[in-house]
Amino acid sequence: MLDLLGFGGRGWGLQLLQGMGMTVLVAVSAYLWGLLLGGMAATLKLSGHRGGRVAADVYTTIVRGVPSLLVIYLLFFGGNSAATWVATLLGFNGPVELSALPVGILAVGTVSGAYSAEVLRGGALAVPHGQVEAAKALGMGRWLTFRRVLLPQTLRYALPGLGNVWQLTLKDTSLVSVVALVELMRVAYLAQGATRQPFLFFTTAGLLYLGLAGLSGRLFARAEVWAGRGVRRAAR
Amino acid sequence: MNSPLLSALMAALPQFVSGTWLTVQLVALSLLLGLVLATLVAVLRLSHLTPVSWAARGYIHVFRSTPLLVQIFLIYYGLGQFDAVRQSVLWPLLREPYWCAIIAFTLNTGAYTAEIMRGGIEAVPHGQVEAARACGMNGALLFRRIILPQAFRQALPAYGNEIILMLQGSALASIITLMELTGVAKAIAARTFQPIEVFCLAGAVYLGMSFVITRGVHLAERRLNPARK
Numbered sequence: 001m002l003d004l005l006g007f008g009g010r011g012w013g014l015q016l017l018q019g020m021g022m023t024v025l026v027a028v029s030a031y032l033w034g035l036l037l038g039g040m041a042a043t044l045k046l047s048g049h050r051g052g053r054v055a056a057d058v059y060t061t062i063v064r065g066v067p068s069l070l071v072i073y074l075l076f077f078g079g080n081s082a083a084t085w086v087a088t089l090l091g092f093n094g095p096v097e098l099s100a101l102p103v104g105i106l107a108v109g110t111v112s113g114a115y116s117a118e119v120l121r122g123g124a125l126a127v128p129h130g131q132v133e134a135a136k137a138l139g140m141g142r143w144l145t146f147r148r149v150l151l152p153q154t155l156r157y158a159l160p161g162l163g164n165v166w167q168l169t170l171k172d173t174s175l176v177s178v179v180a181l182v183e184l185m186r187v188a189y190l191a192q193g194a195t196r197q198p199f200l201f202f203t204t205a206g207l208l209y210l211g212l213a214g215l216s217g218r219l220f221a222r223a224e225v226w227a228g229r230g231v232r233r234a235a236r
Numbered sequence: 237m238n239s240p241l242l243s244a245l246m247a248a249l250p251q252f253v254s255g256t257w258l259t260v261q262l263v264a265l266s267l268l269l270g271l272v273l274a275t276l277v278a279v280l281r282l283s284h285l286t287p288v289s290w291a292a293r294g295y296i297h298v299f300r301s302t303p304l305l306v307q308i309f310l311i312y313y314g315l316g317q318f319d320a321v322r323q324s325v326l327w328p329l330l331r332e333p334y335w336c337a338i339i340a341f342t343l344n345t346g347a348y349t350a351e352i353m354r355g356g357i358e359a360v361p362h363g364q365v366e367a368a369r370a371c372g373m374n375g376a377l378l379f380r381r382i383i384l385p386q387a388f389r390q391a392l393p394a395y396g397n398e399i400i401l402m403l404q405g406s407a408l409a410s411i412i413t414l415m416e417l418t419g420v421a422k423a424i425a426a427r428t429f430q431p432i433e434v435f436c437l438a439g440a441v442y443l444g445m446s447f448v449i450t451r452g453v454h455l456a457e458r459r460l461n462p463a464r465k
Contacts (some may be wrong), residue, residue, distance in 0.1 A: 036306035065400070065446040066439040067407035070418055077431035167301070174303035178411060185305060206298075206306045213301040217270070 004195055005204060012191040012201070019187030020208055026105055026183060031166055038116025045121050056117065063114035065184070072107040076179045079103055104176035112169040119165060122172030123158030124150060132144045156227040163220035167213055184208060196233050241328050244428045244439065248420075255420030257443055262334075262406045262416060266341035267399060272340030273342060274349030275384070277359045281354055292350070299347035304405050307344055310337040312412045337409040352398060357383055396453030400446050417441060 007013040041059055044052035063071065076098070083096040128148055135145040155162075177185035188205035192198040281292035315321045315330055322363065329335040360383050368382045410419030421438035427430040 030410060033400040062439070062443065067403075067404040069407040069410070070421070070435055071423060073418070073425070074432065074435040078435060081429065081431050113349055165454065168455075171303040174305045177305070182405055185303070189309070192313060197317065199315070199317045201312065202306055202310040202314045204308065206302045209302045210298065210305060234247075 001197065001200060002020050004191070004197060004200065010073060010195075012187070012195075015187045015191065016184070016204065016208070019182060019184040020189070020212070022181070022183040023170075023173050023185075026101070026108060026176060026181070027166075027170045029105045030107075030109035030173065031169045033105060033192055034070075034112025034114075034116050034165070034169065037110065037113030038118075041113065041117035042120035042124060048126055048154065060114045062119050063111055064118075068111045069175050069178070071111055072104070072175055072179060075107040076100070076103050077111070082102065100176070100181040104173075104179065104181050107171060108172050111172060113164060115165045115168060115188070116162065119158050119161035120154060122161065123154040123156075126157040127153045136152070156231075159220070159224050159227055163217065163224075166216060166220065170212060206216055241428065241430050241433060244424075244430070245433070248424045248428075248434075250393065250413075251415075251420045251424065252417070252437070252441070254413055255417040256445075258409075258414065258416040259403070260335055260445075262341065262409055262414075263399075265338055265346055266406075267402055269291040269342040270345035270349055270402075273346035274353050275406070277346060277350035278353035278357060279379070281350060281372050282357060283375050296347045296350050299344055300351070304340065304408055305411065308408055308412060309339065309362050311340045333409070333412040333414050337406075337412060337414055341402065341409075344405065345398060348398050348401070349395065352391045352394045353387060355394065356387030356389075359385045359390045385461060392457050392460065396450065399449050399453065403442065403445060403449065 003009075003011060005013055005016070006010060042054040044056035045060075047053065079098050080096060083098055087096045131149055131153075132145060135149045140148065173183060174185040177183055177189065180186065182190075184205055188201040192201040195201070277292050277295060280288050281296065283289045283292075311330070312333060321327060321330060330339075363380055364379065364386075368378050373381065406416060407418040409416050410422060413419075415423070417438055421434050425434040428434065
């Protein structure tokens, strides 16, 4: 039975590895997109601009209040219907289907961004305000203060929380399988359908996710040590 | 909003209501069973017997580090593969997507909640345990009267987040054919060709439920902590 996981003849090993590669690709891209989106939302939330603050609050509240699966369905099916509508305006006929990969990354990243926003906001608030004033007193401009004082420390404070968001994003990528993107979960589903061995393949998929989570967790722990070098701790 | 869509949505209203009701059922039942499981696991996790503590730790780690979808598929498709399971007394349960979803959700929320409960238990000052021991309480009585009530109170804010996460996770039941809120929305979206409006409507219902949960947890927190009023 285990030869089904191998790389020869009947084995699904290669497909599983490719699926895992796709999972990592979707997770990393979505996470980065989420960081960008979350960074912008956090900046808006902390800015004095009222409209921006409300917009960012609406984004994080809505996205964190509805299931990720619904966000994926909305962007995928809604995106398809919007694209079809635009295509009709341009004189094309028939339904348009968007490619699952970019839409999946966009959807998972949008969810990830809402969580990142809160983590980054908390990190920025942890930077002592006196430091910003000191930077100003030294004649640093807003951008320079942001780049040299605020950003590095925000990232350090936010790192543990960002690690949690990463784990969340990694697990959320499995939902993209429902819109037929061939990532790890989808490969496992196809494989069990072909071989009638659901337990074997879903256990394997679970173990691979476990491996990815463990490996990336270790990377984040390392990053925390690196970011915290030279910082005295209250307790250890 | 154009009127054919409006009438289509009105016609779908009973389905939306029954979908919402199924979501509430799935979430409530799983949370209830999950809380019992989590309390048990949290206690085992803090046990001084190393194998017991490690087993609890392993369960928590596996269920928190894998996607809920894997867990659902393993229980719904995976277990049915074995003849031993098909012939067992549990098969009438494991054959139903409803109970598979409940089992998967319970195991999942149980793992997350166990960690929350552990935090709560560890936050109880040790002096209170000593005082209770000095009064002659031991084992179960100590847990029931001193540790667990305070642990629950301590854990409530974090548990509120877990309730919301369970509500969102329950959407995955639609993947194993259950017509809960997301499943209903997907079916109606496919029928009316108006996915944006239908999914936004479902999202609004989820938001409403999240809001009610948040308010409820907040109220419970205030009631349980008279000192913090």
